[in-house]
Amino acid sequence: MKLKKIISVILLVSFFSPAHSALNIFTCEPEWSALASQLGGEKVTVFSATTGLQDPHHIQARPSLIAHIRNADLIICTGADLEIGWLPLLLRRSSNSKIQPGQLGNFVATEYVRLLGKPKLIDRSQGDVHAAGNPHIQTNPKNILLVAKALHKRLLQIDSQNSDHYNRLFNFFEQRWKKALKHWKKMTKPLRHLEVVVHHDSWVYLRDYLKLKQVATLEQKPGIPPTSGHLNQLLNTIRTNPVKVIFHAAYQPDKASIWLSNRTQIPAIVLPFTVGGTEQANDLFNLYEDTFNRLLKAIQL
Ligand SMILES: [Zn+2]
Numbered sequence: 001m002k003l004k005k006i007i008s009v010i011l012l013v014s015f016f017s018p019a020h021s022a023l024n025i026f027t028c029e030p031e032w033s034a035l036a037s038q039l040g041g042e043k044v045t046v047f048s049a050t051t052g053l054q055d056p057h058h059i060q061a062r063p064s065l066i067a068h069i070r071n072a073d074l075i076i077c078t079g080a081d082l083e084i085g086w087l088p089l090l091l092r093r094s095s096n097s098k099i100q101p102g103q104l105g106n107f108v109a110t111e112y113v114r115l116l117g118k119p120k121l122i123d124r125s126q127g128d129v130h131a132a133g134n135p136h137i138q139t140n141p142k143n144i145l146l147v148a149k150a151l152h153k154r155l156l157q158i159d160s161q162n163s164d165h166y167n168r169l170f171n172f173f174e175q176r177w178k179k180a181l182k183h184w185k186k187m188t189k190p191l192r193h194l195e196v197v198v199h200h201d202s203w204v205y206l207r208d209y210l211k212l213k214q215v216a217t218l219e220q221k222p223g224i225p226p227t228s229g230h231l232n233q234l235l236n237t238i239r240t241n242p243v244k245v246i247f248h249a250a251y252q253p254d255k256a257s258i259w260l261s262n263r264t265q266i267p268a269i270v271l272p273f274t275v276g277g278t279e280q281a282n283d284l285f286n287l288y289e290d291t292f293n294r295l296l297k298a299i300q301l
Contacts, residue, residue, distance in 0.1 A: 023159055026069050026099070028077035028087060029056050031138040032109060032147075034275040034284045036076055038173050039152055043162050047072075049090075052276030055251050056082055057223065061089040069094045072105065074158060076151065079108035080115060080135035104158055110135055112150040113143045117204045129222060138274060140205035141184060141288045145177050180285055188292050190299065195241065197234070197266075199226075199248035199257060202273065206291075215241045218248070218256040226256040238264055245298045249273035267298045 023044045027033040033048035040046070047068050050056050056078070069075065069090050077083050091100060098105035115133030137143045152170040156163050188210055195213045196203075201222055207214055216237055220230040238260075246257050246268040254270065261268035271291050272281035280290040 023073045023155075024071050026072035026075045028075070028083050029138070030275040031144075031284065031287070032076040032078070034287075035144065035148060035151060038284065039148060039155060039166065039169050041165065041169050043159065043165055044155075052272060052274045052278075052281065053251050057085065059086050061086045061093070065090055066093045069099065070096050072096060072099050074105045074107060074154070075099045076107045076109065078110055078135045078137065080110040080132040081130055082110075082135035104154065107151060107154050109147045109151075110137055112146050113137045116208060117201070134201065134204045136202045136273075137205050138287075139203050139291075140209040141177075141181060142209065143205060144284060145174065145181075148173060148177070176285070180288070184288055184292060187296075191292065191295050194245065194295070194299065195243045197238070197243050197246045197260065199252045202249055203247075215243050218246075218260070225253075231256060231259060234260060235263060238266070245269060245295065247271050247295075247298075250277035269294050269298045271295070 022042070023040065025033075025036045025040065025044050025046045027036060027046065027048045029050055030048045030052050033046045036044055036046045049065050049068070050059055072094075077087060096105075097103070100106060110133070115135075115137075117130065117134035119129055119131065137147070148170070152166060155166045159166070191210050191212075193211050193213060195215055196207075197216050197218065198214060199218045201217050201219070203212070203214070206212065216234050218226040218231070218234070220227060243264070243266050246261055246266055248254060248257050248268075248270060250270050250272055254268070257268035260266070270278070271294055272278040272287055275281055275284060275287050277287075278290055278294075280293075281287040
């Protein structure tokens with residue numbers, strides 16, 4: 001065969017190969033991209049609207065995001081109003097009927113997890129209140145498995161011809177995750193009931209997992225930057241309620257944490273919060289490994 005002919009055969013084969021029929025998945029946050037990659041493998045192409053260094057509550061509905069969501073077969077978002085400031089606009093502008101709310105192509109992670117932190121009284125004057133319950137479910141590794149089970153089922157529904165492939169990847173992931181949960185349970189023993197101060201109330205699920213005692217938040221009202229008055233009050237709170245560590249998510253400013261740390265000698269650390277939040281948290285497994293490592297290191301100081 002002549003070289004030209006060989007090349008054209010290769011091109012033809014690759015054009016019709018299943019790689020080109022991969023599902024286009026658009027996720028709102030990087031933890032769901034990481035999960036979709038684990039469960040979809042080479043049958044999916046994954047795009048995340050945000051990185052671990054961006055605040056998922058507030059991003060711009062940029063034209064490049066609209067272009068991505070327009071071609072999506074499936075979107076995976078946290079829900080519980082986390083993306084209320086930008087996702088509805090993207091969905092409207094997408095002209096994509098497959099991914100609208102209620103469709104198979106619209107997967108909402110918080111629907112598969114018991115939500116914590118539902119306010120009894122919804123008062124918007126109290127800041128950026130999450131009325132549906134706290135959406136930051138990825139801070140508890142047990143939630144990942146619940147979402148993984150539901151997402152696996154959804155992939156089977158959307159792309160049934162590749163069910164063997166998805167079943168294989170899910171079984172592999174489930175096995176690894178269960179093993180990791182056992183390992184983290186042991187690893188986090190010294191962190192149980194730890195007294196902490198956090199920046200934003202983003203850690204209710206981590207708190208539940210480790211039975212942390214959250215003494216205070218640096219934000220007096222959620223979503224509203226810490227005020228100096230509130231921080232000064234915190235100095236008094238900490239005097240009577242000892243705190244072992246102050247932490248914030250990688251995307252949050254560290255100024256308030258450092259201010260408080262300097263005055264109290266309590267270590268202030270950054271936690272990845274999601275995949276990509278730190279260099280070490282480069283996949284879902286390492287997200288928790290790094291989170292717990294950083295906390296363990298902080299309490300040894
Ligand atoms: Zn929040």
